[in-house]
Amino acid sequence: MDVDRDTVVEIAVSVGAVALFIAVIVVIGDVYNRGGLSTDGGMALVGAITGFVVLMSVLGLGLAYYLNR
Incomplete structure (x- = not known):
């Protein structure tokens, strides 16, 4: 299977963003868990989810510009 460089860059950026999102959720759960989420x-x-949506939008636009120039 031959994968071109652009696809590998898109995959790496997406996996990095999702890993960051998961790490933020774990930290929020650890900090704010007092017998349930406060x-x-x-x-x-909610802020983390909103930030993730904005981050993915910005990354998508950035990758579209970077990979299509």
């Missing part, structure tokens, strides 16, 4: 933890989780 209200502040819920807000941090």
Whole structure:
């Protein structure tokens, strides 16, 4: 199976972003877990999800520009 360089870059960036998202969720769960997720933890989780969506959008646009020039 022959995979071109652009595909490998897209995969690496996506896996890195997902790994970062998982790490942030684990940290939020560790910091805000007091017998259940607190209200502040819920807000941090919503912020993490929002940040992930924005990050993936920015990375997608950046990769589209970088790989198609």
